Every structure is written in structure tokens, then in C-alpha cells.
Amino acid sequence: MTYNGLLRYIQGGIGLVLFLALWHVASTTGLFGRIDPEYSLLLLPTPETVLKAIVETFQDGTLWGNVSVSIIRVAIGFGLAVLIGIPLGLGMALSPSCNNFAEPFVRIFSPIPGIAWVPLAILWFGLGDKAAIFIITLGSIFPIVINTVQGVRDVDAHLVDAARMMGAGHLQVLRRVMLPSVIPYLVTGFRIGLGFAWRVVIAAEMVGVPKGIGYMLGVGRSTGRTDITIVTMVTLGVLMLVVEELVFAPLENRTRFWRRSVAV
Amino acid sequence: MELVFSNIAKSFKRGAKDRVVALDDISFSVAEGELVCLLGPSGCGKSTLLKMAAGFEFPDTGSVTADGKPVCKPHPDRGMVFQDYALFPWLTVEENIAFGPEMNGTDRREIRERIRRFITLVGLTGFEKAHPHQLSGGMKQRVGIARMLAMSPKVLLMDEPFGALDAFTRMEMQEELTNLWQAAPFTTVFVTHDVEEAVYLADRIAVMTSRPGKLKTIVPVPLSRPRVRTDHDFVQIRNHVLKQYERTQPSAAEYSI
Ligand SMILES: Nc1ncnc2c1ncn2[C@@H]1O[C@H](COP(=O)(O)OP(=O)(O)OP(=O)(O)O)[C@@H](O)[C@H]1O
Ligand SMILES: [Mg+2]
Numbered sequence: 001m002t003y004n005g006l007l008r009y010i011q012g013g014i015g016l017v018l019f020l021a022l023w024h025v026a027s028t029t030g031l032f033g034r035i036d037p038e039y040s041l042l043l044l045p046t047p048e049t050v051l052k053a054i055v056e057t058f059q060d061g062t063l064w065g066n067v068s069v070s071i072i073r074v075a076i077g078f079g080l081a082v083l084i085g086i087p088l089g090l091g092m093a094l095s096p097s098c099n100n101f102a103e104p105f106v107r108i109f110s111p112i113p114g115i116a117w118v119p120l121a122i123l124w125f126g127l128g129d130k131a132a133i134f135i136i137t138l139g140s141i142f143p144i145v146i147n148t149v150q151g152v153r154d155v156d157a158h159l160v161d162a163a164r165m166m167g168a169g170h171l172q173v174l175r176r177v178m179l180p181s182v183i184p185y186l187v188t189g190f191r192i193g194l195g196f197a198w199r200v201v202i203a204a205e206m207v208g209v210p211k212g213i214g215y216m217l218g219v220g221r222s223t224g225r226t227d228i229t230i231v232t233m234v235t236l237g238v239l240m241l242v243v244e245e246l247v248f249a250p251l252e253n254r255t256r257f258w259r260r261s262v263a264v
Numbered sequence: 265m266e267l268v269f270s271n272i273a274k275s276f277k278r279g280a281k282d283r284v285v286a287l288d289d290i291s292f293s294v295a296e297g298e299l300v301c302l303l304g305p306s307g308c309g310k311s312t313l314l315k316m317a318a319g320f321e322f323p324d325t326g327s328v329t330a331d332g333k334p335v336c337k338p339h340p341d342r343g344m345v346f347q348d349y350a351l352f353p354w355l356t357v358e359e360n361i362a363f364g365p366e367m368n369g370t371d372r373r374e375i376r377e378r379i380r381r382f383i384t385l386v387g388l389t390g391f392e393k394a395h396p397h398q399l400s401g402g403m404k405q406r407v408g409i410a411r412m413l414a415m416s417p418k419v420l421l422m423d424e425p426f427g428a429l430d431a432f433t434r435m436e437m438q439e440e441l442t443n444l445w446q447a448a449p450f451t452t453v454f455v456t457h458d459v460e461e462a463v464y465l466a467d468r469i470a471v472m473t474s475r476p477g478k479l480k481t482i483v484p485v486p487l488s489r490p491r492v493r494t495d496h497d498f499v500q501i502r503n504h505v506l507k508q509y510e511r512t513q514p515s516a517a518e519y520s521i
Contacts, residue, residue: 162346165342167339
């Protein structure tokens with residue numbers, strides 16, 4: 001490891017330890033003497049309590065049970081968004097009439113945050129998976145559509161010319177030129193879309209869709225188990241970090257390395 | 265394959281209603297196995313003319329025909345080296361070169377053989393696995409040349425293919441091209457704004473002038489190959505070509521030698 005790399009880990013670690021220490025002191029001293037320590041232990045459980053709660057919820061299955069429910073909802077909703085969004089984006093980019101039809105809708109609906117659909121979704125589909133999936137799809141489809149359109153429009157016309165000059169037909173141009181040019185845009189669309197999907201599913205679960213990470217957050221609050229709420233928050237952060245580091249970072253590296261000379 | 269340009273005119277939109285005449289009534293032909301250089305100042309329409317021969321651009325009036333058939337779309341018979349290289353940035357050097365042969369179903373062994381042969385020819389041995397963004401401008405240009413040669417076209421359309429090369433590599437490549445062409449004379453249109461390069465390579469030089477792009481004259485180069493740049497006859501022809509600009513273009517300064 002390089003000196004700078006090592007320094008990064010050491011300093012990051014020190015920061016984290018300081019944060020945990022501060023947290024511990026704050027919750028045991030009643031937020032530095034401002035309130036009754038008993039009360040502060042309830043509002044802000046110590047890091048150790050949270051760790052215990054992690055082990056507890058992990059062992060009794062509530063953590064994974066709720067997390068997996070949310071993951072499945074996101075997988076289905078986001079999968080639908082991809083299945084609809086990519087063809088729609090391709091259609092909009094390649095056919096002017098398709099674009100004329102779809103563009104007003106995209107422009108009107110895309111600025112509406114997915115969360116704003118929660119009330120209607122619950123009215124239409126009831127408090128269940130369907131409502132969650134509906135708003136996840138709506139909340140994550142627009143970045144996918146918009147990035148697909150942009151990706152196809154940004155394909156270098158010279159490269160298409162070069163491919164046709166070498167004898168490529170329509171399908172080959174699509175597969176060997178359009179696709180590699182568009183993939184980096186798709187990855188960007190997926191990353192943004194998935195971020196929206198998570199926010200939206202948690203909001204839906206917090207306002208009534210049963211089970212899931214958002215539900216667990218709310219239950220922690222209403223039953224006085226603040227530690228469980230914090231466990232859920234930590235889980236959320238870790239989950240996003242893992243997806244980012246294990247999926248998107250490598251994917252972006254592999255699909256857009258050839259743009260690095262321009263982009264970075 | 266014979267290329268015939270007849271009475272070609274082309275104008276482009278510039279701004280809302282203004283049009284700029286890029287090519288004005290250009291006629292000439294390139295015989296089977298002939299090497300013609302298109303020589304002219306920047307903006308005189310050389311690339312436009314070449315793109316018409318490739319089938320990317322179409323004249324407003326007049327026509328381009330290849331062996332009597334009008335050119336209406338690109339075809340691997342007519343290989344082109346693009347002025348801005350147009351390499352696929354996500355493919356390695358050898359994958360770029362393999363693209364053409366893959367499109368017409370050449371078998372893998374033959375493709376490997378061509379990759380090796382043309383990478384050696386353009387002097388890029390050792391860079392087979394490099395991506396275009398890791399290459400210099402001159403190296404990219406040579407990949408573009410190798411890529412076109414690997415599709416074994418009948419007509420070579422080269423748009424300032426040596427423009428980004430240093431003087432020495434440029435002379436080397438001119439020699440290589442001459443050798444290649446002498447071994448198997450393919451019909452070639454070679455765009456350049458380097459007079460010496462044109463005299464070194466061409467059977468005939470089509471001298472163009474700009475604003476609007478017109479064909480001034482065609483200068484034959486009846487010298488045997490390999491040509492020597494310091495020979496009396498070579499210098500004579502070079503001076504003759506240069507004179508074509510002196511008379512018509514008082515602003516010969518913008519014209520690079
Ligand atoms: N797609 C286009 N749209 C508008 N104008 C164009 C287009 N292509 C070329 N032109 C114009 O046509 C003229 C000829 O351009 P062309 O690229 O053929 O010149 P050139 O002789 O190749 O120049 P250079 O030596 O600089 O490459 C120029 O005035 C240019 O502005
Ligand atoms: Mg040009």
C-alpha cells in the first residue's frame with residue numbers, strides 16, 4: 001500500500017473512533033449534562049447498545065427479514081423500470097414520433113419525486129408490495145430513460161460511419177457501436193435510478209406499507225427501541241456502500257475506461 | 265475499380281439562410297489502379313469530395329460513380345482513412361484492425377495474419393493491446409491506416425492520413441504506401457495539403473483552390489518510382505504545382521507547404 005493510501009485509512013479510522021467516542025460520551029452524560037442521562041440513553045443509545053441490537057436483530061431474523069423484503073421490492077420495481085425504461089429511451093432516441101409522444105410525459109413526470117406518488121399508490125394498490133413496487137418503478141424509471149436517450153444521442157456519428165464503411169449492417173452497428181457507447185450512460189442511469197428506488201421504498205414503508213427497512217425504522221421509534229432505528233440506519237448505509245463499491249464502481253471502471261482521457 | 269466524379273457541386277448551410285459553396289462544378293476521374301492526390305488549402309472541400317466517394321456525403325448536383333455505378337452508400341470495397349481517425353475507443357488496436365475483416369466474415373486465422381502484417385507495416389508492433397486513448401495522434405492515424413488496409417478494399421480513400429506524423433515517420437509511411445501500391449496497385453485518392461507529399465506519391469495531382477472549392481488543374485507526375493525528392497525533375501514538378509497557387513491566390517500565406 002502506498003504511503004498516501006495508508007494515511008487515508010489511518011486518518012479515516014481515527015475520525016471514526018473519535019466519532020464513536022463522542023457519541024458514547026454524549027449518550028451517557030445526558031448530552032453533556034443538558035438532559036437526564038436516563039432520558040438521553042433512550043433518545044441516543046450508546047454505540048455498544050446499538051452493536052448489541054445488531055447482533056440481536058441479526059440472530060432473531062428481524063434484520064434480514066426486513067432487509068430482504070425491501071431488497072426484493074426494489075429488485076422487482078427497479079427491474080421493471082429497466083425493462084420499460086431502456087426500450088422507451090431507445091425508441092425516443094431513434095424515432096422522432098416516439099419522442100414527440102413520450103417527451104411531454106417524461107418532462108412533466110420526471111421532476112415529481114417518487115415519494116409524491118406514495119399517497120396515490122397506497123389508495124390504488126392498498127398497503128402492500130404492489131404499492132411499493134409501483135412507486136419504485138415510477139421513482140427510478142426516469143433517470144434510466146433520460147440517460148438512455150442521451151447515450152444514444154451522444155453516439156459519435158463518425159464511428160457509425162466508420163463501421164458502415166467496414167461493412168457493418170444495421171444490427172452490427174447497433175451491437176458493436178451503439179451498445180458500447182451507450183453502456184456507460186446506462187450505468188449512470190442505473191446508479192441514479194437505484195438511489196431513487198431506495199429512498200422511495202423506505203418512504204413508502206415508513207408511511208404504512210408493512211415490513212421492510214422503512215417499516216423497521218418506524219417500529220423502532222414507536223416502540224421506544226431507538227437502538228433498532230439506529231441499527232436500521234446503519235444497515236442502510238452499509239447496504240448502499242456495498243452496492244456502490246461492489247457493483248457500480250467496478251462497472252463504471254470497466255465500461256468507461258476509454259472515456260477517462262476525456263472525462264477525468 | 266474506377267472512380268468518376270462528374271460536375272459535382274455542393275453547398276452547406278451556414279447560419280439561418282446563408283449558404284457556403286463548398287464544391288463548384290468538379291469533374292475528374294481516377295482510373296483503375298491509379299493514385300491521385302487531391303491537393304488544396306484548408307477548407308477547399310477535399311474531405312467533402314472524399315466522403316462523397318465513400319458514400320457518406322452526397323452532391324447537390326452531379327454524381328460520383330464507382331465502376332459506372334453511382335455511389336449511394338458506403339461499401340467495404342471503398343476503404344477510408346478518416347481525417348479524425350474515427351477509431352473505436354473501447355477496442356484495442358488489434359480489435360480495431362480486426363473489425364473490418366470480421367464484418368465480411370474472414371476466418372480467424374486470416375484475421376490474425378492481417379493484424380500482424382499491418383501492425384508491422386505501420387510500425388506499431390508492441391501496441392496490439394493498447395487502447396486508442398493510450399496512443400499519440402500519429403499512432404492513432406497509423407491504426408486508422410492499418411484498419412483500412414486490413415479490410416483489403418479495392419479503392420483507398422485517404423484523408424490526410426499522414427497529417428499527424430513527424431517528418432521522418434511521414435517519409436517512411438510514404439515509402440511504405442508506394443511499395444504497397446506498387447505491389448498491388450489499388451485505385452487511390454489521397455488527400456493532402458503537402459505539395460511534396462503529392463509529388464512523391466501521385467500519378468496525377470488534382471490541384472484545388474478554395475472559396476469556392478474548384479478544381480484548378482490536374483498535374484501529371486510522369487516520374488518513375490522510387491522517387492527522389494532532390495531530383496531535378498521532382499523539384500521542377502513541385503515548383504510547377506506551387507505556381508498554380510501563386511497566380512490565383514494572392515493570400516498564399518495560409519497555404520502550408
Ligand atoms: N457538415 C458540414 N456542414 C457545414 N459545412 C460544412 C460541412 N462539411 C464541410 N463544410 C464546409 O465545407 C467546406 C469544405 O470542407 P472540407 O472539410 O471538405 O475541407 P477540407 O478541404 O477537407 O479542409 P481541411 O484541409 O482543413 O481538412 C468548408 O468551408 C466547411 O466549412
Ligand atoms: Mg479535410
